[in-house]
Structure formats: C-alpha cells, structure tokens
Amino acid sequence: MAEKHISTTALARQIGKESKELFILLTSGGWIVKVDNHWQLTEKGKFEGGIYVNHPKFGEYIAWPESIQHHPLLKLLPEAPLSATNLAHKWDIPARLVNLLLAEKGLIKRYVRGWQLADRGKMLGGQQHEAESGIPFVTWPETLLDEPEIIDALMQLLGDAPIAVQHPALDGHPVNNAMQRRVDNWLYLTRTIHARDYRLQWGLDYALADFYLPELALCVECWADQLGQEQNRAAVIGEELEKHQLYKKHKVAFIEFRDENIHQVDEILAREFLRRGVAIY
Template sequence: MSESKISTSQLAKLRECSAKELFNQLKRAGYINRSDESWVLTEIGAKFGGEYVQHSKFGQFIVWPANLLIDEQLSSSKHLSATQLGERLNLSAKRINQLLSELGWIQKTDQGWMVTPTGLTHGAQQKVDSESEQHFVTWHETVVRNKRLRQSVVEYRGQDADANATNKSFASFQHKFAAKHRTLDGHYVRTQAELIIDNWLYMNGIVHAYDRQLPIEQDQLSDFYLPSGKVYIQYWGDEHGPLSDQEIDRVRQIYQQYQFSLIELFVDEIDKLDQILPSRLREYGIHAY
C-alpha cells in the first residue's frame, strides 16, 4: 500500500463518518463507481489521488490521500442520458451511443445498451426502462469534458483534429517513426510486420483501426483496434526487432488497469498468423474467413 494513502474505511474514520456515507459521497462526486461485485476507481478519482492496491489478504481495493479533496461541485452533478449528452455535444442520441460504443464504453445487446468495465471508469450507470425493460446507460456530467470523447466527436465531424490534438508528442512520434508502408486497405503503417497484420485483418474481412488512441486520459496508442469485438491487438516489436521487457510491461499494465481486451503478437509469430489469430479472435466473437 502507498505509505501516504489510506483505505476508504480508514479515511471515513479520520473524517468521523461511516464508511457507507463516505462511499456514497465518493460515488456522487464521480470518484468511484459500482460494478456488480466491487467498487471501481474512475478517472476523476484517479486525478484526485485514488489508486488501486493489492493486498494478500483483502485483495484489490482503493486507497486515497489522507487529505483527499472531495469537490462539492462534482457531488452535485447529475447523470445525463444519451439524449442529454447529445444536446451538450450537438449530436443525436443515436450518434452519441455509436461513438461511446466505438470507444468501448458501452456495447449493444438484444436487451439494449450495456455498460462495459471501461465505461464504469467514466462514471456510467446501468439503467433499465420500467416499461420496455430495455437497458440504457446514463453518464456522470463530467463526461462532457472527457478529452477522448471530445476528440472522437471532433474526428467524427471531420473537424481539424490536429488543431484539437491533446498532446503534440503524438505528432513528433509519428514524424520520427513515419508510416511509410501502404497496406491493401489504404492504411499507412510503420513496419513490415504491421503491414502483414493489417493485410491479414483486411483479407479476412475484419474491420480495424490502426494507431488508435486508447480511450483514456493519458496518451497511449494501440497498434490495432477491432471495434466488433472491442479488442486491441498489440505487436511487441518495431523495425529494430522485439521491444524491451520494460516497455512491454509498461503498456501491458495500462491495458490491465483499464480492463481492455488485448491480443498480443510477438516478432516470431508474424509468419504464423493463419495458425494463431483465428482462435484468439474467436474468444471475442470475431470470425475470420
């Protein structure tokens, strides 16, 4: 456990209130969210110093700075439906749900829209219509300011994405490692191995995005994103060979932290995609030709 941080129960004792009362206060402020089984730390909560720790006896739980500030303005925030969120961002509810689905925060089922584990980290609440029994999702008001959602809106509208970029390091990265290899579907990728992966996906009829920003606050690109299965493909190599163990561990931790589905490919697997990828993709409901 972080030496300077304490559990929610310990923080409640320090503030002379019940743990239940503090959990509810943190939930209203959007610092934590509730899944079926446990409390989930949101990106807002992480910004205010919350973090997960793993305990040998008690498992995973959230710790906070002893002097945690709970923003009262956030506590008064209301939850927005897709229609209300669309009004804030000047898009229809249908388009908002499509963008949220593409980000991997919700998914469409026969029962309606269902929140994903990633959606919980952005303050989503699962709801059921009492009359139609259809499921839908509402959102903590702070999602309106989420930079990844706003970036998706900008990109969807075809506005100047470069002018609205959140981090100029992306531009310098892409300049340093220029994408010079043109794939069959018109993507430009940086390495021969990425070209082989991209062409394999295209020839097998699998819709995919290349160099997709992960839908999180920090800047981290994924190699490939397959929206139909909400799964990412990460190739652990570049034009110089395998990546370092430290870099692989760093990126893996990001995927694990946000519970993103991940398929990993290594340098020695590139010439075995026909044997490797179909079974790995089927785990996420994706079937290759």
C-alpha cells in the first residue's frame, strides 16, 4: 500500500510549526525553490519523497510522505528560524508586541503592512521574507534569545528588571513599581502619547493620575500591592477611594490595573483604545 502524502501546510500542523516557517526551512535545506511565485521541488526534495499533487480546486501543490516528519532536518531544526510568534511563546508576551519591541531596539522597521529588516537586525542574523500575500516579515536565529540588549528590554517590558532611581522605563519615565513600568512601556512601544503623574485640577480639587492619555482623555491607574504592610495598604485604599470620588464627580474617564490583571495590559488597553476609536494594531 502506497504511503499517504500530505501538503506542506498539513505537515507543518503535524510537527507544530507555522507553515510559512516550514517553507523557509525546506527552502534553506534545498528541498524546494520558488520560481515565478510558485513552489517547485529540487532534486533533493524529490529524493526526500516530495511529489506534485493536482487538486481539482486548489491546483498543483507539493506533497510529502507522512514519515517525513521524522527526518533529521525537521528534528535538528525544530524551532529555527524563529518568527515573531515563536518569540512570543518563548517570552510570554503577545506576538504583536514582539515586533514593536524589536522595532524599538532598531532591528526592524514598519512597512506599509508587515516589517522590514534594518541594518542592526541583519547584524544579529535576521532574515527578510515575504508571505504568500506579499507582506514582508522577518525571522531570527536562536542566538537572538541570548542578546543582552534584547534580554534587558524584555525584562523592562515585563516589569521584571529592578526599579532604578533614574530612567527605569524604556522611555525614561520614573515609575514607582513594576506595574506602572509595564503600563508605561506598553504605551511607549505603541507610540501612545502619555504623561506620568499628571495633575488634573478642578478649582480647589486636584488629583495626580498615574498616566494620562490626552488623545483619549483617559486616565490609567495602577494599584500595586504595597508589600502587604497594613499602613501602606490603608493609605492606598484611602487614595483609591478619593480618586474614585473625584473622577466620578468631575466625569473623568479612567481604567485601573491591579495585581490580578496586570498580565492583561496588552489585551485590556488595546480593547479600551478600540472602544474609543483608536486602533493600536
């Protein structure tokens, strides 16, 4: 009985990779080549079992024997090259923030749609690619994971780096805790104009907002756990109640972050922006 053959996309699903990454891997391995915007088998690809299949709806495509998933090429390079999605899984951040972080460090540049490799990114081994749709994207070698500059920026973004007296956030804003830094870094990476410790004044009433976003007329407050000290906790609760009363009295729009939802900064802020007519992504 002849062995079943599957498409490259189906093979990618079986080995837990994105199809575009598998196409890149097979190209670098010399199995396939793109000619006139169509994939063709090389002699190496034919030797490894690749064949052409004609589908009545999708036309001709390359297919592989199912056993190919155990080939040393696929075993030895299970993750390389790394896409933004791969990096997101490794760094535990949303994939859409990966490219913003790499752009902030000067490794890539935003295109009309997609991303283009910058000179700095080429030096670190980045490779430029183009999706079937024509949108450019970049992949990275695993050595990027060990770059001190990237590690430091990632720690900043996640709020894991020690709080310094000066310039603790990516944009230089002073912050009081990791929660504020995480929000500040998100606002900076998404190029959102924002102010820190912004004074709102209404006659004799005033309040200092942790962050103020003038384009949205929106305040963002971060209520971090104050080391479990009762006196600090009481002070924070008092400040929180006072701000709530002032914001309600003067009809100020605001959102809040606490310990339980700080890991949803990207999701919550992006959704709130969209509600107000601003698309971040």
